[in-house]
Amino acid sequence: xxxxxxxxxxxxxxxxxxxxxxxxxxxxxxxxxxxxxxxxxxxxxxxxxxxxxxxxxxxxxxxxxxxxxxxxxxxxxxxxxxxxxx
Numbered sequence: 001x002x003x004x005x006x007x008x009x010x011x012x013x014x015x016x017x018x019x020x021x022x023x024x025x026x027x028x029x030x031x032x033x034x035x036x037x038x039x040x041x042x043x044x045x046x047x048x049x050x051x052x053x054x055x056x057x058x059x060x061x062x063x064x065x066x067x068x069x070x071x072x073x074x075x076x077x078x079x080x081x082x083x084x085x086x
Contacts, residue, residue: 005033 009026016023 005029 009029012022012026012029016026
């Protein structure tokens with residue numbers, strides 16, 4: 001697929017010496033391919049959405065675990081901190 005698109009772009013660039021409109025067509029094609037590979041105009045593509053959703057779920061689980069653990073051990077940590085500072 002990439003070979004075919006490269007050949008089309010090269011052909012359009014070659015034809016551009018006959019008529020400048022072909023250079024414009026090649027530029028539009030290159031621009032479209034570039035934005036398609038980057039996922040559009042600043043939006044998330046499907047793979048990025050799934051990866052971000054996994055990361056967000058992981059981060060939320062870590063936060064919940066951290067809050068739960070901090071509540072259970074808060075008194076012990078405070079006593080240890082006081083001992084260290086005395």
